[in-house]
Amino acid sequence: MSAPSTTILETRGLAAAYGHAQVLFGVDVTLRAGEVVALMGRNGAGKSTTLKAIMGLVPANGGTVTFEGQNVTGWQPFRISRLGLGYVPEERRIFTDLTVYENLEVGRKAAAGAPGKEPWSLDRLFAIFPNLAEMKGRRASAMSGGEQQMLTIARTLMGNPHAVLLDEPSEGLAPVIVEQMADAVLAMKAQGIAVLLSEQNLYFASAVSDRAYVIEKGAIRYEGTTEDLEDNDEVREAYLSV
C-alpha cells in the first residue's frame, strides 16, 4: 500500500445535532491523501451524520473539520465542495427530471488548486462508467438503481474532487452492482482520490479500504487496518453485528 502521506481531511471532536437530539459527540477521523478509509457502524450510529457534518450539510455544534490544512468548520457546502471535497449521498439523490448529461453538467466545475492533474472529462468518466456513455440523453428517472448509483459518483467526479465522501455505497444494491461499486472506488483510488466511505458491510469495506473506524453512539470506538478489524471478533460483535 502507499506510503503514509499527508493528511487531507481531519475532524477533531466533531459534534452535531438534529434539533435537540445530539447525534455526534466528538468524532475524530483522519483521511490521508490517496487512501480509502471506511467508517463502519450500525444503523443510527452516526456514520451518515459524520459525513454530512464534514460537508456542512448538518451544522457542526462542536469540534473542527480541516480540509487540506484549511479549517472549513461552519462553511457552506458549496464552498467546501469547491475546495475539492466531493460528496456522494446515501439515497443517490440524482436529479431525476434531468438527463444523464445534465446531471453531470450540474456537477461540473473546475479543479480547485490541483496543479498538474488532468481535469475529469466526459470521456474519462465514460471510460470508467461505460454504461453511462450509452444513455447520455436519457432521463435519470428511467435508469436502474445501479445505474443511478454510478451516475451519482460520476456526477461528483465531474467536480474534480481531491477527496470524496461516499455514503453507504453498497446499501440496497444487487451483488453485481456492489462489485461495480467496489471497482469504482478502486478506480478513484487509482486516480489518487482519497475516499472516506461509510459502510455497514464489512466485506465491501475490506475489499476496498486500507483502514477502518468503527463508530457507535456518535463517537469513534475503534480504529485500525481493515485486516485487523476482520480479525477482531470482539469489536465486530460489540459494534457491527446486528
Add this chain to the structure above:
Amino acid sequence: MDLSFVVIQALSGLASASALFVIASGLTIVFGVTRIVNFAHGSFYMLGAYMAVTIVPWLLQFDRSPTLFFVGVIASAMVVGILGVIMELVLLRRIYKVPELFQLLATFGVVLIVQDVVLKIWGPVDITGPRAPGMRHGIEILGQRFPAYEMFLIFVGPAVLGLLLLIMHKTRFGVLIRAATQDREMVGALGVNQAMLFTGTLFLGAFLAGLGGALQIPRLPANTGMDLSIITEAFVVTVIGGMGSVPGAFIAALIIKMLEAFGILIFPKITLVLVFLLMAVVLVVKPWGLLGKPEVASGRAVLPEGILNLKAFTRTEALVWIGLAAALLLVPVFGDTYKVKVGIEIMVFALAAFSLNLLIGNGGIVSFGHAAYFGVGAYAAGLLVTGPLKAPMELALVVAPVAGGLAAALFGYFIVRLSGIYLAMLTLAFAQITYAICFQWVEVTGGDNGVVGVWPSRWAASREVYFYVVAALSLTTILALRHLFYTPFGYTLRAARDSATRADAIGIDVKTHRWLAFIVAGAAAGLAGALYSFSKGSIDPTMISISMSIDFLMMILTGGIQTVMGPLVGTAVFHSVKDFFMPLTDFWRFFLGVSIIAIVLIFPKGIVGAIDSLRERMGRGPAPQPKPAGEAA
C-alpha cells in the same frame, strides 16, 4: 351565437391566457427553486405597469415607434427584475430556512410596503398608459374587429414559453434551476453557489412579473389594486398547473382563460365558480397540479413549532386570566364609548384568532384565508337582518356560525386533502373567491359598498348592552374551543400535525379530523363575523379581504403561536396598536409590513412565547450551550 363571435371570444381568451401565463411563469419558477411562495410577485407585476406608464411615454416623445414602445416595456421589466434581486438580497436570503408560514407572511409584508410606496410615488389615481404604436388598429376577422395588440399578446405567451424552455434546457443556469427545483441541497453539495442561483432566479421571476405588468398598459390603466387582483389568479394558475412547472402554468392559464371566455356566454355571473370548480376537480384528482410533482422534503417545516405541551393553568395564571376577564367586563362601567367599541372589537377578533389557532397552532393547518369564514358569518347575519326576511339579530347569530361552518365544510373538504404550501395557497384561493363573489354580486351583497343597517335587536341596541352580548358569546365560545385543545380530539389533531403519516398508520383518520377542526373553526369565525357586523352596523367586502386574514395571522403571531392563550393577548395588543396608530399615519400599511417582517425575523415566538422562554430562563438558568463550531481551531 354565430361563428365569428365564438372565434373572437376564443381569441380574447387566448390573449388573456397569454398575459396571465407570463406573470404566473415567474411565480412558478421562483417557487420551484426557492420554495417560497412569493406574495410580492403581484407587487412586481404592479410595479411593472407603473414603471411602464412612466418610462414608455417618455421614450415615445422621441419617436412614436413600436421599437421604442417595446424597449420601454423591456426596460420596465428589467427595473422590476433588479427590484427582485434587491428583495432577494435584503429579505429572502434571511428566510429560506424559516417555516413556510413566516415566508408567506414576510413576502406579504413586502406587498404592504410596496402598496404605500406606490401610493406615495404615483398617487391614488389610475394612470392610463399609451397604446402601442403600430398596433392601434383592429384586425378584421370574420366580419368582426379584433384589436391588433390583443392579437400580438396571443403570440407573446408561447414566445415566452419557448424562450423559458430554451433557457431551462440549453443553458447551465437553466439546468441548475431545474436541478435546484428538485434538490437544492444536493446542488449546493456539488459546489454550486445557491445564493447566486437564487438571486438569478429572483431576477428572472421578477422580470417576468414586470414584463407581464408592462405589457398590460395598453389594455389596463396602472392602478393600486393590481397586485392583489393578479396574485390570486397567478396562485390559481400555479396550483392547477403544478407548482414549479412552467409548461403546467401555460396549460393552466390557457384552460382558465378559455373557461372564463366561454363560461361568460353560458353562465354570465358565475365564471368565478367555474374556476373554483376546475381547481377543486384538479386538486382532488391530481393534488400536485396537472404537471406538478409531490413536494420533496424542503428541509424546513410548514409551521413554526405549534403548541407543544398543554399545561393546565397554575393558580397564579388562573387568577391573572380571571382578573383580566373581570377587568374587561368592567370596561362599559368605567370606560368611554371609544373603549367600549375597542373592547367589543378585541373580543370579536380574539374569538376569530383563537379559532384560527385551533387550526394553526394545534392542527398545523396553515390557513391563509380565515377571513372567508368570518366574512361568510358577517354576510349571512347582515343579509338576513337587512334582506327581505328582516330576521331578528337572535336568529342571525344562530345562522351565522352555521353558515361559517358550512362554508368551512365545503372548502375544507378540498383543503384537507392537501398539505403544506399547497394547502395554504388553496385556503387563500377560496377566501379570494368568496371575496370576489361578495364584491361582484352587487344585487345581493351591495358590492364594494356592502350593506348598511345591520343593527342589533332593540334590547341590545345600546353599546353597553351589546358589549355584554358579545362578551357572553365570545368568551364562552373561546372557553369551549379552549376545552377542545385538551380533549382527545385536540390531541389527535396535534398528533396529525406532528406526523400525518404516523398518525395515519396508528389508525387516525387524519383528513376527517382536520375537516372537523376546519368546520368548528369556521363556525366560530362565522359567529365572530356576525358579532362584528352588528357592532359596525354594516357589512362590506373588507371583512373577507386578504388583509383581514393577515390581521388574524398577525394576532396569533403577536401573541405566540406555541401557546393556547397567546392569540388573546396578541389580539388585544395588535388591535389596540392598530386602532391607535392607524388614524395617525398615512403609511399604516408600510408600518404594518415592516412590523410583519420584523416579527418574522426577530420575534418569531410572539409575546406570550417570549414571556414563557424568559420564565424558563429565569427558572432554570440558561441551558448549557454546546460550544460554537469553529472555536477550537
